[in-house]
Amino acid sequence: MAEFRRIALPGNGPEDVVCLPDGRVITGLDDGRLIAVDPNTDGVEVLADTAGHLLGLEVLPDGSVVMCDHDRGVLHLEGGRGRPTVMVDVVDDRPLRFASNVVAAADGTLYISASSQRYTIDNWRSDLIEHAGSGRLIRRQSDGKVETLLHDLQFANGLVLAPDESFVLIAETGASRITRYWLTGERRGETEVVIDGLPGYPDNLTIGSDGLIWCALAAPRNPVLEGIHKLPIRARKVLARVPERLGPSPEDVVWVIAFDFDGNLVHDIKPKGVDYTFVTSVAERDGVLYFGTIVDNALGVYTPD
Numbered sequence: 001m002a003e004f005r006r007i008a009l010p011g012n013g014p015e016d017v018v019c020l021p022d023g024r025v026i027t028g029l030d031d032g033r034l035i036a037v038d039p040n041t042d043g044v045e046v047l048a049d050t051a052g053h054l055l056g057l058e059v060l061p062d063g064s065v066v067m068c069d070h071d072r073g074v075l076h077l078e079g080g081r082g083r084p085t086v087m088v089d090v091v092d093d094r095p096l097r098f099a100s101n102v103v104a105a106a107d108g109t110l111y112i113s114a115s116s117q118r119y120t121i122d123n124w125r126s127d128l129i130e131h132a133g134s135g136r137l138i139r140r141q142s143d144g145k146v147e148t149l150l151h152d153l154q155f156a157n158g159l160v161l162a163p164d165e166s167f168v169l170i171a172e173t174g175a176s177r178i179t180r181y182w183l184t185g186e187r188r189g190e191t192e193v194v195i196d197g198l199p200g201y202p203d204n205l206t207i208g209s210d211g212l213i214w215c216a217l218a219a220p221r222n223p224v225l226e227g228i229h230k231l232p233i234r235a236r237k238v239l240a241r242v243p244e245r246l247g248p249s250p251e252d253v254v255w256v257i258a259f260d261f262d263g264n265l266v267h268d269i270k271p272k273g274v275d276y277t278f279v280t281s282v283a284e285r286d287g288v289l290y291f292g293t294i295v296d297n298a299l300g301v302y303t304p305d
Contacts, residue, residue: 002305004274006298007042009035014299016056016101016204016281017292025283025290027299028054028067034077039290039301048077048084053121056101056113056159056204066110068099070121074112074140088112088140092148096138101204103161103168108142111149111168113156121294125247127155128174128201130240131229137170137181150181150191158205158281160213162261169194169213171202176221178202178263194263200255204292208284212258212266216279216291219250252277254300256289269304276300 013030020026024036032050034057037043052071059065065077066087073089073096087110089096100115117134119127127134135156137149150156154174161168166184178195182188200217208214225248228239239247254276258267269289279300281292291300 002271003303004271004276005301006275007037007039007301009037009297009299010044010046011035012297013053013294014281014292014296015054015294017283017290017299018057018059018206019209019283019285019290020059025299026057026059026065027292028057030054030294032069032071034065034067037299039288048082050075050084055099055121058102058104058110060104066102066104068102068112070098074099074102074110088138088146091136091138091146100157101159103159105161105165110140111159111161112138112140113153113159113170114138115155115157115173124155125244126240128225129228129247130233130236131174132233132236133174135172135174137168149189153179157203158215160205160207169205171205171215173201173203173218176201178205178215195259198257200253201250203279204281206281206283208258209286210258210284212260212284214256214258214282214284214289216282217253217255217257218278218280220253220255222248222250224248250278254279254291254302256282256291258284269302271302271304274300274302 011029014027032052034048036045052069056068067075074087075084077084098115100113102112114136116127133152133154135153140146154172157173158171170179176198203216203218255270278295279291283290289302
């Protein structure tokens, strides 16, 4: 039988979840605290406090953590705890805001998604309505050099680096697709759509212990929002500024999928009747799924049939 339970947290908005080798799960809260959760005891330990708003996380081989802080940029927490240092806070001569996700290559190179240059996380709905595509893929090399690799992405979000580091996959939430950017080989610098027309809006991506790419679908595609996207940009800009209560709202659902590196769907999981919604991240370990969200103060733990 499938099982679901909640692990209460001392704060809100565990947007990303990452499994640690010791069996714990780390997540960041919207007040800047990085916490580790023991699924066996539901115990919570605070590892750091950025005083910002944490989003995507990446654990490095040495146990240190790279964190996307919406307010402060990309931060590094050495030794798993303590005071984080800033790695990237300026890109293209502008402060980095809304850094969403990060993955690290073996040589220390970081690939970073920035969702929007026009809106903050408090106004993420406005970005999806305006549909102007100001998301970016950014690279920070191990020597500290920072450059933008891709512009005009539709709310760039989750990232996964290929095991051979030949490409990076990007979840474009606003376009309901997964895009590949080639890093090496004859196609270096080129992009292609790997999965198009997803039935929901993809958020964070992770590689599970099963070798599959797990993707959180925050909500099913909204026909009202899809209709707005067909309007002229001037009309979309006007609609992006209407009060939230009057705009399209996401449907309450728990939905995650898994696919291989060729884009073939392997799992499509949509549990019913669980006390959770708007899943922004999923991490798989030994068949157990850990959910994160921006609208609750708990992690979800789900064991499928």
